[in-house]
Amino acid sequence: MGNPIDGFEIDPASLKTIGTDLQRPECILAEPDGSLWSADARGGVVHIRPDGSQTLIAQDTATGFSDATDDASRFTTGTLPNGLAFARNGDILISNFGTDRLELMKRTGESEVLYDTINGKPIGKVNFVLRDSKDRLWLTVSTTIANWMEACSPNIIDGYIAMADENGLRIMADGLHFTNEIRFDENEKFLYAVETCGMKITRFQVAENGDLSGRETFGPENHNAFIDGIAFDAYDNLWGTHVMTDRIFAIKPDGDLRILLDDDQGSAEGKALLSAFAQDKVTPELQLACGGNIANWMASLTFGGADLRQVYIGSLRGTTIPYFTAPVAGLPMIHWNERTKN
Template sequence: MSDRQLTEIAAGFTYTEGPRWREGRLWFVDFYTHSVNVVNADGSVERVCTVDHQPSGLGWLPDGRMLVVSMKDRKILRRETDGSLVEHADISAHCRGYANDMVVAANGQAYVGEFGFDLMGGADHEHGVVVLVDTDGTSRVAADGLSFPNGMCISPDGKTLYVNELFGNRISRFDIASDGTLGHREDFASFEDLGDEPNVEKRLAACTIAPDGQALDAEGAIWIADCVNQRAVRLGEGGVVLDEVSTAPLGVFAVALGGDDGRTLFLSVAPDFDESRRSAAREAKVLATTIDVPHAGRP
């Protein structure tokens, strides 16, 4: 386990998620203050906008307008040049649970995961989908049968989508066709098929990894936020562990690669992911450390 020094980038939040490095600044959301935030070059943190129904994944269209997932009403919002938020897409017809993380391709198409079931309400596990949102706001299911599809990345050539399955003990990979649709699911890293076990606690107990957010590097390895094991892990093809960074005693729930040379690993950390506890406290942070292999792909 790496003993790299961790630096505090932002603190005093409820539950930070969706870190993204863009144009020299770190962007992230905070679930229970409903805020999208940016860390400026001088270290100050600025609230960019408020998403009433809880923000999650972030991305940008080719013209620079930001997209943000609005989780609880299952919509994608678009931030216009005047700072206003408008509806970009309503994906509620495709979602059995909350909308979740998102990655936006170079052409503006967005891939959005969804819970698949009512996690915070204590429901049994059900498999979820990845929704493809076209630039005109129309949407369709691009992949199904995924166990809580979460963090996603797109390869530098735009031809491969990687998807973390939080309760699936695996990272999946899909070929991206020229129209944005996805091919058959393949394993990038799989540690054991957990099947249709309905109990979330039993699924987590059986997991070797619980991959939340992810980031792709220039050697084709994937950093994951291993959210129940208090660590970020760099995984190679087949699931070989190449590096680890401990965040104990805090859990880590999202990661991003950025910084001027792409070698800063940003980590969204908090004591746990329980909605009632996180919304009542201000214990979440964004931390950072330096790694060896720089960022690649999207986001």
């Protein structure tokens, strides 16, 4: 039996979109009923119902809203909901890249701060949150530098992975190069972590108590691109995005990398950014000059739909959510078969 992604490419003309006037739909959660929940830079999430209607649910305790109007400051100041996950009861866990904390929001907006320090120090740029089958919360922190754009450097490697259980929050792995999204395999035997500025995906073995060991690279040692989001399909292919150079890829179980969609096409802007990064001379202007037309600064992939074959593309600079049909279903997220609030 062949791999379903063999020979598969995403036809840009086949893409549909859902959602309007969104702000920074970086991370998207899907539910079996067809609902989508998208992180939103206005401080909360947008609930997009199966019929396409949508509502912004703002956090009632969100602070630090920015009045910035230019892109460079808008991406680095104020509240900035980033990675999302469902708590077991259906509440929404928000890793806030602006307030530097993990927050919990009810579907009606009431919010609280779960964690903003670790080992007595500020937690840093909380990027992503993932819940496992034991109800433990896994967090990624990209950097402890306040302005994350300054951490887009080959020489700043201060990211880490933390885990919260009944004993509190503790660091499980550090020395990561701008930690971004993380995912478990189907049996939670391995944890896969994006090192955005390391341009690679790192894999750890997961012990019963959550300890991580056996650190190794999964797939290419260097994608020559900044990786952002990842998601497994049911065939153990790991899908992902190259942010700023706007590509969708998949890594087969044997480590073979396939580019499924390229919205950059080797642009001069993308090449200039990668050249500057190698010289540790990245500027916001170089970053903001990059990006394609489909979902500007592709950031994440979410499998959804009743058959888990609809793939939704999150982005940092888009205002809608493009989606397409995959040749294989996604690996169900931990919440998929849990009872959640409506």
